[in-house]
Amino acid sequence: MKNLVEVKNIKKNYGKNEAVKGISFNIKEDEILGLLGPNGSGKTTTIGMLLGLLKPTSGEILINGQKLEGNRIEILEQINFISPYIELPKKLTVKQNLTVYGKLYKINNINERIEFLSEKLRLGGLLNSITGELSSGQKNRVSLAKALINEPKVLLLDEPTASLDPEVGDFVRSFLESYKKEKKISILLASHNMNEVTRLCKSILMMKDGIIIDKGNPDELINKHGRKNLEEVFLKLSRSKNELN
Amino acid sequence: MSLTRMYGLFLRHFYLITRSFPRVLDLVYWPTIQITLWGFISNFFATHTTYYNNAVGVILTCAILYDFLFRTSIGFNMLFLEEIWSRNFTNLFIAPMKIGEILTSLVATALIRALIGLIPAVLLTSPLFGISILDLGIFLFFLFLSLYLFGITLGVLVSAGLLRYGPSFENIAWSTMFLLAPFGCIYYPIEILPELFQKIAYLLPLVYIFEEARNILINQTVDIQNIYNAFMWNGVYFVLSIALFYYSFNVAKKKGTLINMGE
Numbered sequence A: 001m002k003n004l005v006e007v008k009n010i011k012k013n014y015g016k017n018e019a020v021k022g023i024s025f026n027i028k029e030d031e032i033l034g035l036l037g038p039n040g041s042g043k044t045t046t047i048g049m050l051l052g053l054l055k056p057t058s059g060e061i062l063i064n065g066q067k068l069e070g071n072r073i074e075i076l077e078q079i080n081f082i083s084p085y086i087e088l089p090k091k092l093t094v095k096q097n098l099t100v101y102g103k104l105y106k107i108n109n110i111n112e113r114i115e116f117l118s119e120k121l122r123l124g125g126l127l128n129s130i131t132g133e134l135s136s137g138q139k140n141r142v143s144l145a146k147a148l149i150n151e152p153k154v155l156l157l158d159e160p161t162a163s164l165d166p167e168v169g170d171f172v173r174s175f176l177e178s179y180k181k182e183k184k185i186s187i188l189l190a191s192h193n194m195n196e197v198t199r200l201c202k203s204i205l206m207m208k209d210g211i212i213i214d215k216g217n218p219d220e221l222i223n224k225h226g227r228k229n230l231e232e233v234f235l236k237l238s239r240s241k242n243e244l245n
Numbered sequence B: 001m002s003l004t005r006m007y008g009l010f011l012r013h014f015y016l017i018t019r020s021f022p023r024v025l026d027l028v029y030w031p032t033i034q035i036t037l038w039g040f041i042s043n044f045f046a047t048h049t050t051y052y053n054n055a056v057g058v059i060l061t062c063a064i065l066y067d068f069l070f071r072t073s074i075g076f077n078m079l080f081l082e083e084i085w086s087r088n089f090t091n092l093f094i095a096p097m098k099i100g101e102i103l104t105s106l107v108a109t110a111l112i113r114a115l116i117g118l119i120p121a122v123l124l125t126s127p128l129f130g131i132s133i134l135d136l137g138i139f140l141f142f143l144f145l146s147l148y149l150f151g152i153t154l155g156v157l158v159s160a161g162l163l164r165y166g167p168s169f170e171n172i173a174w175s176t177m178f179l180l181a182p183f184g185c186i187y188y189p190i191e192i193l194p195e196l197f198q199k200i201a202y203l204l205p206l207v208y209i210f211e212e213a214r215n216i217l218i219n220q221t222v223d224i225q226n227i228y229n230a231f232m233w234n235g236v237y238f239v240l241s242i243a244l245f246y247y248s249f250n251v252a253k254k255k256g257t258l259i260n261m262g263e
Helices: A043-050 A072-076 A094-104 A110-120 A136-148 A166-183 A194-200 A218-224 A230-239 B003-019 B021-048 B058-085 B089-094 B099-129 B139-184 B195-201 B205-219 B224-255
Strands: A003-014 A017-028 A031-036 A058-063 A079-082 A154-158 A186-190 A203-208 A211-216
Touching (some): A003 A043, A003 A186, A017 A031, A017 A058, A017 A211, A031 A043, A031 A166, A043 A154, A043 A186, A079 A136, A094 A110, A166 A194, A186 A194, A211 A218, A218 A230, B003 B021, B058 B089, B058 B205, B099 B139, B099 B224, B139 B195
Parallel strands (some): A031 A186, A154 A186
Antiparallel strands (some): A003 A017, A003 A058, A203 A211
8 A cells, every 4th residue: 555644754843842853654545543642742743744834843744755845735735634623614604614615625516525525424404504503513524524625635633523422423433434445545543532543543653752652553552561452551651651762 | 826716715704704794894884983083073174274274185085095004904914813713724724725825815805895894984975074085086096006005015914923923913913003103194294293203204105195195185286206105115015024924934834833823
């Protein structure tokens, strides 16, 4: 399988503070890579660099074989992002928001794309609703539709099911699994929901203090650390000294 | 530059205005109040001073011109602030939009916002005060264009500050015009200012624009040099503001302001 994301020894310093201290990883097509770590471990900084919102102090990021540096627009056309910490304009209807982003991503046949996504994400009855008046679960699905409006090859997810009830959370996870399989996209999933990560990810990176302290698939990590589940592994690594220094 | 993307960003603000009556009201309300107030002041001065008694509409015309400048500048800032307030900023900056496309789209949208506010106010001046801004003739277009450029320039400068320093720069967004207004010689000739202030004022396009508006209305003559000077200084500041915006964007990418903008 081809690597759609290649991260080569990226570092990010804010003055003297080293937020990310030289990490490398790849994400293959048709792969969901879990990015775990306690708050302040460098996950958001890493995602920011992948999105071109942050300039790495050093290192290189390639998306679909193209360097991010110098090809920002071409690469942003191929990726998208969802996070509960960013929202779509609240006063616009769902359809208006999707239309706006369809234009920003220069999508042909926007209406067809909106129709397709609204069917897949159960948005049919919500298209003319005001986005700000939707429930958390509905807003989440609308944000997901926005994130898929450009048929991204790489999808970055930051806590995609935070604050969702179990039913909607399960729907979103199932949708992501089937969409990834169907479209062969790469997904980077940053989450604190260990069940979600165990279910969706074949491989995981554990970050702490700006470095990758461990990696592997969920079962490997659980066995390696002699714990019952990923949550216990997470707790052990979060509380221990960095393992791969 | 992609017209589709620029139209997309325009649509985002167009939808917002059409869906929000308070926003439309806000656009129309202030210019109307401002111009009505200055209309009465203008009438008073016209009847009680010799300077203005041959040109009743001087103060009111300058008030309209200043309001257009103010609305253009604030309008541009508002477009930027709306993205921060709605926590949509990150979505916008991870969309494949070039900086030039964002700026061009906001420049066009700010013009439409300013006109929505100004046109009703201008229409009021004729029946209420018997004054038409069209008395400035064809040169009105150049004065408006010059003010629009300077308003946009100020908007771009403030937006550059927002990019660089984040939402804490918001207060500056509201105060820029008030800082420059005394140097703009909007309602009085430049000779009123102390010598040092005059030197500063001559470095701004505003003084040439308002001097020329008064010149046309009072002396019924046109001094092309004033219009030229206004455009020249506008060009200088506009180029500087665009350069500063790009610089701020790069600094924001280094410092992480873009990713923390909503916080």
